[in-house]
Amino acid sequence: MDLTASGVRTTSVAKQARTGLLPANVVLGGSLLSLVGLTWDIQWHDDVGPDTFFTLPHLFLYAGSAVVGLASLAVVLLTTAARRAGRPVDPRVGGRVVNVFGRTFAAPLGYLVSGVGAATFLLYGLWDQWWHGLYGFDAVIDSPPHIGLLLSITVSLIGTTAVFAAAREHRWGRLGTLASLTVLLTFGPVLALGLQQVPDDYADAVAIGTSMMAVLLVAVGAGFVRRPGGAVATAALVAVVQAVFWWFSPWAAEAYADMVGLPLRDAISGVPAMPSLTPMALLPVAALMELVYFAGRRRGWRAGRVSVVAGGVAGLLLGLSLPIQQALLYTGAHVPPAWYLATTAGLSAALGLLGGFAGWRFGGMLCLLAPAKKGETADA
DSSP states (O other): OOOBOOSSTTSOHHHHHHHHHHHHHHHHHHHHHHHHHHHHHHHHHHHTOOBOSSOHHHHHHHHHHHHHHHHHHHHHHHHHHHHHTTOOBOTTTTSSEEEETTTTEEEEHHHHHHHHHHHHHHHHHHHHHHHHHHHSSBOOTTOHHHHHHHHHHHHHHHHHHHHHHTTTTSHHHHHHHHHHHHHHHHHHHHHHGGGGGSOOSSSOHHHHHHHHHHHHHHHHHHHHHOSTTHHHHHHHHHHHHHHHHHHHHHHHHHHHHHHHTOOOOSSOOOSOTTGGGSOTTHHHHHHHHHHHHHHHHHHTOOHHHHHHHHHHHHHHHHHHHHHHHHHHHSTTOOOOOHHHHHHHHHHHHHHHHHHHHHHHHHHHHHHTTSOOOTTOOOOO
């Protein structure tokens, strides 16, 4: 794999595409492995019970981060070798190169972030092993080492998104960026479970956190594509992953329980745990965001102002829908009172304003990772 670029603009587009496609797909594949392991592990906790450190879902999680870490390390070492040999490095491979530990290493920004996430995952994994050794099993998803592991995976996913965004002039770079955002958005509601410890007497903190992250990441997709359809494309990919996991999660938990000779709980909900956390109203809400973007452009509003309005509307609707979604999915659950829904929706709308604005800006920042095309300007 040649990470260098010629000094003139005569390098074929096909050769440039081959340069970064392999390592980018490897880190995305590792992220998908981690996502599969996570939805499997959460379903195991719901349908079977506590687990030990060395279970198959855990191994999927660890293998995914290992793949991301090794691929990132390989690119960093190759980039460092190219820099020391005096060869220019192609910025389409993971983004612009930054120095690490002075000038000891040279790393493309995307692979640096994904590699750091994988390295911290290893450290939190050791803590998780100690936790299992101390208590014998793990009964909850929001234990301290698990929160650290989830944050580490989030960092790796951000790096993976940056890797593909650096190649946005290629179709695979644009599609890979949306795919990475899809993985990150599917993963986001699990991270919001860390808010379960926040008192929920007046509002649903998990629903508020989930809404804010969903708005933020859909807005990132819109800000990165910068043309009609970016928000809907991101939400549609999330819906596909949600549908696949809706079938996979319960099946995998039951099949693995049969394999190791463990029974399922006497009373299980039958609802796939992780897919049910993802907002089912996301696709129509993303379509509404597209309408707001369109109306704002017709009125001549600045992109930042339009993204704030779109984010506020989306946050309001998602914050309102999520508590209702959970009540409809689970037998015996009740729709919260109107004042509770209003409080949750209002706080979600307030954070949605921030998420819409920040998401559009972050999407623009992803565009800046790639070399600018002739005559191109950054419109924020």
